[in-house]
Amino acid sequence: MDPIILFFVLGLGSGLLRSELRLPSAVYDFLSILLLLAIGLKGGIELAKQPFADLLPQMSAVLALGFLLPLVAYPVLRRVGRFKRADSASIAAHYGSVSVGTYAVAVAYLVNRQIYFEEHMPLLLVLLEIPAILVGIVLARGLSRQTKWGVVAHEVFLGKGIVLLMGGLLIGWIAGPAGTEAISPLFFDLFKGVLALFLLEMGILTAGQIGSLRRYGLFLLGFGMGMPVFSAVVGTALALLLGLSVGGTTMLAILAASASYIAVPAAMRISVPEANPTLSLAAALGVTFPFNVLLGIPLYHAMAVQAQAFWGG
Amino acid sequence: MVIHSRKLLTIITEAALEGTLIRDVERLGAQGYTITDARGKGRQGVRNAGWEASSNIRMEILCDADTATAIADHLRQHYYEDYAMTLFLVEVGVWRPEKF
Numbered sequence: 001m002d003p004i005i006l007f008f009v010l011g012l013g014s015g016l017l018r019s020e021l022r023l024p025s026a027v028y029d030f031l032s033i034l035l036l037l038a039i040g041l042k043g044g045i046e047l048a049k050q051p052f053a054d055l056l057p058q059m060s061a062v063l064a065l066g067f068l069l070p071l072v073a074y075p076v077l078r079r080v081g082r083f084k085r086a087d088s089a090s091i092a093a094h095y096g097s098v099s100v101g102t103y104a105v106a107v108a109y110l111v112n113r114q115i116y117f118e119e120h121m122p123l124l125l126v127l128l129e130i131p132a133i134l135v136g137i138v139l140a141r142g143l144s145r146q147t148k149w150g151v152v153a154h155e156v157f158l159g160k161g162i163v164l165l166m167g168g169l170l171i172g173w174i175a176g177p178a179g180t181e182a183i184s185p186l187f188f189d190l191f192k193g194v195l196a197l198f199l200l201e202m203g204i205l206t207a208g209q210i211g212s213l214r215r216y217g218l219f220l221l222g223f224g225m226g227m228p229v230f231s232a233v234v235g236t237a238l239a240l241l242l243g244l245s246v247g248g249t250t251m252l253a254i255l256a257a258s259a260s261y262i263a264v265p266a267a268m269r270i271s272v273p274e275a276n277p278t279l280s281l282a283a284a285l286g287v288t289f290p291f292n293v294l295l296g297i298p299l300y301h302a303m304a305v306q307a308q309a310f311w312g313g
Numbered sequence: 314m315v316i317h318s319r320k321l322l323t324i325i326t327e328a329a330l331e332g333t334l335i336r337d338v339e340r341l342g343a344q345g346y347t348i349t350d351a352r353g354k355g356r357q358g359v360r361n362a363g364w365e366a367s368s369n370i371r372m373e374i375l376c377d378a379d380t381a382t383a384i385a386d387h388l389r390q391h392y393y394e395d396y397a398m399t400l401f402l403v404e405v406g407v408w409r410p411e412k413f
Contacts, residue, residue, distance in 0.1 A: 025368070151333070208367075269329040273395035 004108055007196040008293055011203020016210065023201045031198040032262075035104050036161060038187040038194075040168015041180060043122025047169065048176040055120060058242050062124045065238060065256060066131030069231055070096030074139050076227075081219045083279070086140045090268045090275035093136025094284045095227050097260035098128045100161060101202055102292045104195050106254045109297050110247050117247030121255070126165050128255050130156055133267045140272040152271050161263045202289065209286030212278045220279070224287025228257035232300045236307050249304035250297075257300060258292055259284035316406040319413050320381040321373060324388065325351055326398040328368040334388075338372075341387060342380040344413060347373045355397060369397070375405065375413040 014021045023031075047055075070092035077088035103125055110117050133156050141147050156162070172180060180187075213220060235256030239249035261284045268275055324334065331348065338346060351371040374384065385400055392398050407413055 154332075266329055269327065270333065273392075 002108065002112060004105065004192060004196045004199055005293065008199040008203045008290075011200040011205075012207050012290065013203070015204040015207025022204060023197070028198070028201050031194050031201070032100075033160075033164060034187065034190075034194050035198060036100060036164035037168040038191050039100065039104060039107070039122045039125070040165040040170075041172040041183075041187055042168075043120055043125075044169040044172020044174075045177050045180055046119035047123065047173045050120070055123065058124060059127055061238055061242055062127045062252075062255075063131055065234065066096055066128045067135055068096075069234070069256065070132045070135040070139065072230070073227055077223065081223060084275075086272050086275040087279050089136045089140035090264075090272055090277075091223075091280045091283060092139060093132045093268060094261070094264045094280045095231065095259045095288075096132025096135060097130075097264045098125055098255050099258035099260055099284075099289060099292075100125065100165070100262070101198065102254060102258035102289060102297075103251075104191075105199070105293050106251060106297050108192055108195055109301070110250065115247040115250070115301075116245055117251050118244060121248070121251050122165060122169060124252070125255060126162065126169065129162065129165075129260065129263055132260075133264055133271075136264070136268060137271045140275065147271065152267065155267045155270050156263075159263050159266060199293075206285055206290050209282045212282040213286045216279060216282055220283045221287055224259075224283045225291050228259065228288050228292055228296055229299075232257040232296070232303065236300070236303055239304070240307060240311050246301075246304050246308050249308060250301045253300040253304060254292065254297060257288075257296055259288040261285045261289065314408055316408065317410040319375055319405055319407050319410070320378055321375055321403050321405045322381045322384060323401050323403075324372040324374075324398065325353070325369060325400075326372070326392070327396055328370050330392065330396060330398075331370055331372075334372060337387060337391075338374060338384055341383045343374045343376050343384065345375070349373075355399060375407065377413065 011021075070089075073092040073095045074088050077083050077091050078085065081088070083091065103121075133152075137147060137152060232253040235253040236249055238256075239252040242252075244252060261281060264284075265277055265281060268280070269277055326334070328350070335346070349371050351369040353369065374381070376384075381402055385402070388398065388400060
């Protein structure tokens with residue numbers, strides 16, 4: 001087993017046993033900044049190598065995916081889960097968006113197994129982060145005039161995650177492979193160590209969600225595992241249409257399957273305050289994140305291999 | 314030196330509201346404020362500042378009674394229902410009244 005996964009299990013276990021272990025929040029912030037920049041830089045360096053126009057079909061397909069997923073999740077949450085409108089919309093937005101932590105684990109998984117994937121994935125990651133937030137707000141509010149779209153846009157486009165990812169992409173793009181060599185020891189060589197520490201804290205945070213999960217019951221548990229598998233199937237199909245490699249197909253499935261726990265909670269708290277944040281965090285962080293990290297990634301990879309063998313060119 | 318009496322309004326709430334709150338209190342006449350990160354437990358459960366979604370801030374505003382009332386009314390109307398928020402007011406003495 002990958003040691004980084006064991007770090008996650010360590011955090012989860014010590015959280016469940018109520019150990020005093022905790023990373024100081026400044027350290028956690030620093031680790032997430034490093035991860036976001038490293039992922040952005042990697043993607044940017046790749047963008048420098050290829051003509052941007054070639055990526056336009058993939059970019060628009062991923063944007064469409066970001067609009068579609070929350071629209072599928074919403075009626076399920078509303079009708080089957082019987083959640084209030086605002087809660088359904090907010091949870092749907094979490095599931096339409098992406099988790100950078102999950103993406104980072106998937107990178108480590110594929111690199112470990114020496115499986116090639118299209119390195120411009122971080123660009124698609126950024127694109128997939130945004131549409132679901134807008135869909136979530138419209139689902140909760142309708143196209144209400146009360147929504148302060150200026151504030152929403154500020155929250156969405158200038159949130160820490162987007163700024164660091166986009167910033168990393170641009171720096172990587174401008175500096176190129178040769179230019180970024182000097183900073184690569186920090187951002188690329190240390191990537192897995194940073195990710196291991198990050199996952200330790202994620203395990204502790206996940207354990208903290210188990211209590212509220214117990215309160216909200218079985219539906220969230222089922223949704224938290226069913227929705228990512230469904231999204232992964234959609235992502236895999238889309239990757240086949242776009243002609244991605246096996247690694248790229250796995251990546252797009254993971255991007256589709258992961259649920260946001262940083263950008264979307266912050267945006268929803270400001271834009272749809274009546275939605276209960278405990279519900280969406282219990283599902284996204286308490287169920288879907290550990291599910292994807294422990295079981296989902298190998299599952300989606302196997303799915304990508306099968307799908308490519310049947311339909312891939 | 315003469316001591317002048319002013320109000321100290323303390324707001325403890327979710328870190329997600331920081332930007333919005335700053336805009337609100339400045340518009341309502343506060344001439345300054347102090348924000349610190351906070352941890353604790355209340356009606357909305359433990360908020361242990363482990364990460365952004367569960368972190369709290371403590372905002373302190375020194376001002377005159379009218380401004381304090383205006384800010385408190387505004388916050389109660391707009392944020393009490395949906396956000397974890399605690400407000401309290403105490404009487405304090407200051408030496409430079411023109412600042413507050």
